[in-house]
Amino acid sequence: MVYVAIMGHGVVGSGVAEVLRKNAESIARKAGEGIEVRRILDLREFPDLPYADCFTKDFEEIVNDPDIRIVVETMGGLNPAYAFVKRCLEAGKSVVTSNKELVAAKGDELLALARKNNLNFLFEASVGGGIPILRPIDQCLAANEVYEIAGILNGTTNFMLTRMIEDGMSFEDALALAQQLGYAERDPSADIEGHDACRKICILASLAFGKHVYPAEVYTEGITKITSEDVRTAAAADSVIKLIGRAVLQEDGRLYATVAPTVISKSSLLSDVNDVFNGIMVRGDAIGDVVFYGRGAGKLPTASAVVADVIDEVKHLKARKYLFWEGGYEGYVIPHEEGTVQMLVRVADTADAAAKIAALGNVQMVEGDGVPAGDIAFITPVMTEAALDAALLASGLTVKSRLRVAQL
Ligand code: HSE
Numbered sequence: 001m002v003y004v005a006i007m008g009h010g011v012v013g014s015g016v017a018e019v020l021r022k023n024a025e026s027i028a029r030k031a032g033e034g035i036e037v038r039r040i041l042d043l044r045e046f047p048d049l050p051y052a053d054c055f056t057k058d059f060e061e062i063v064n065d066p067d068i069r070i071v072v073e074t075m076g077g078l079n080p081a082y083a084f085v086k087r088c089l090e091a092g093k094s095v096v097t098s099n100k101e102l103v104a105a106k107g108d109e110l111l112a113l114a115r116k117n118n119l120n121f122l123f124e125a126s127v128g129g130g131i132p133i134l135r136p137i138d139q140c141l142a143a144n145e146v147y148e149i150a151g152i153l154n155g156t157t158n159f160m161l162t163r164m165i166e167d168g169m170s171f172e173d174a175l176a177l178a179q180q181l182g183y184a185e186r187d188p189s190a191d192i193e194g195h196d197a198c199r200k201i202c203i204l205a206s207l208a209f210g211k212h213v214y215p216a217e218v219y220t221e222g223i224t225k226i227t228s229e230d231v232r233t234a235a236a237a238d239s240v241i242k243l244i245g246r247a248v249l250q251e252d253g254r255l256y257a258t259v260a261p262t263v264i265s266k267s268s269l270l271s272d273v274n275d276v277f278n279g280i281m282v283r284g285d286a287i288g289d290v291v292f293y294g295r296g297a298g299k300l301p302t303a304s305a306v307v308a309d310v311i312d313e314v315k316h317l318k319a320r321k322y323l324f325w326e327g328g329y330e331g332y333v334i335p336h337e338e339g340t341v342q343m344l345v346r347v348a349d350t351a352d353a354a355a356k357i358a359a360l361g362n363v364q365m366v367e368g369d370g371v372p373a374g375d376i377a378f379i380t381p382v383m384t385e386a387a388l389d390a391a392l393l394a395s396g397l398t399v400k401s402r403l404r405v406a407q408l
Pocket of ligand 1: 129153154155156157183191196296297298
């Protein structure tokens, strides 16, 4: 029997406890040993649960129990999760976490600590919830030089954008509906400002390209400024707007990484990823494009990924298992202004607008009913963001919106 502890009995932690109990027999068969939850750390009381006697409010009871070999961290947030996970790894316990904030901020350090102590630190659930994505990148696609990852990494904003696209809802109404349905938190800023997607693209990029990408290095733009006019203009270009986290390896080995509302063609597989679903496209030199699709959040989908990591750690109690990246370095992630972009731009239709647009070079005009009356829309040539901003400024056009366009 292998004893585990769970830190945090919230949505995901309670799902982990539930799945470990409900599927105990098949899990034991797959792990080669039984797995039993010995302790659950939570400040709240759960007297009616069948495993009520497992609860403790004292982390020391977990870290000092030599029988506990694996600790699951589902508390979320950086503090005290970071200190607790570090102490567990220092105490010789392998760790599984679903905490993207922790992995995005401290993944390199915790992986190094796990490696030093011959332990495992796994976090499949931190990106894409129940979608297998980290293990496939690390193992199944290992033969490839991955050169780009792009994904719809946040279910709440994808639900909101879907309602704006399919039902013509405003941003405010879509947010209210997401909150009513329990998708968005009462404070929805981590979702709508793009921070949640940013943490996830940091983890994906760190794993795929081998160097830590820190959230502060990634240009992050949420969906709060997206209007119905933008949605309709994108539709006129036979495209949809999705919140895309993207990391592209540059020829010089550095990385371009952004999170931003992005216009993608309706012919892209990612354009059909709707509602709360996530979709992640990985581009490799041998495989071409692969897309992973599924439920990126929720109690049981996320618990499914956590428990799979626990099983993996039980099978590798004496040996370290894959998953590693180094620390990042200053300048590894290029300033977003240096990256090449193409934008869907909407400007006021003034008397001299057509001539000013033509002066920008080889633009593609966007025609059709979706473009609001009084506006003109066009897709710019590909150039650096700095050059594009300078050209738009110099043009004298009245820019109403500019959205990145990506060929995904
Ligand atoms: N708030 C997140 C989402 C939960 O909507 O995708 C999973 O990280």
